[in-house]
Amino acid sequence: MGKKLPKWRKKPEKCITVERAKELQKAWCDTRTPEIDKCLGFEDTREFYWSVKELKQYLKYVKKESRKQGIKNPGIRVYFGAYPKEECKMDRGYATVFLAPAGAPEGEQGKGGANEPNNYSIAPYNGGGAGNPPFFY
Numbered sequence: 001m002g003k004k005l006p007k008w009r010k011k012p013e014k015c016i017t018v019e020r021a022k023e024l025q026k027a028w029c030d031t032r033t034p035e036i037d038k039c040l041g042f043e044d045t046r047e048f049y050w051s052v053k054e055l056k057q058y059l060k061y062v063k064k065e066s067r068k069q070g071i072k073n074p075g076i077r078v079y080f081g082a083y084p085k086e087e088c089k090m091d092r093g094y095a096t097v098f099l100a101p102a103g104a105p106e107g108e109q110g111k112g113g114a115n116e117p118n119n120y121s122i123a124p125y126n127g128g129g130a131g132n133p134p135f136f137y
Contacts, residue, residue, distance in 0.1 A: 025137040044095045045130035047137070058125045062101045065122045070105035075116050077102050081126075098126040 016024075028046065037043050059076070066074035077100045085093035101122040 048128035071103040074103035100124045
């Protein structure tokens, strides 16, 4: 019989193939970027980067602060945003994304999963880098 892998070595069930990721990125680029870039008058970013170390540090912070509030299984939402053009090079309001903690103590507002409310008492996370021009997946 095969040896059972430790939980940390198993691929999470929501992982997708590289091919599927490329398909999703192509669909975004084909159906959205031409209109967005035309409207803005420049090529906007569509990918963002954080190191694993940064993400682990933020997730640890969210977990710790959530636990203090009685939230056992917090979640993270990813929101699109845009910087004010005055803050950007060449007076352009580039796109960004930020991570927002979500979750409620058991028995309160939350229904679990994507229906959990935002947790406005924990700071959101921003400041990822982006390729210029954007990287294709």
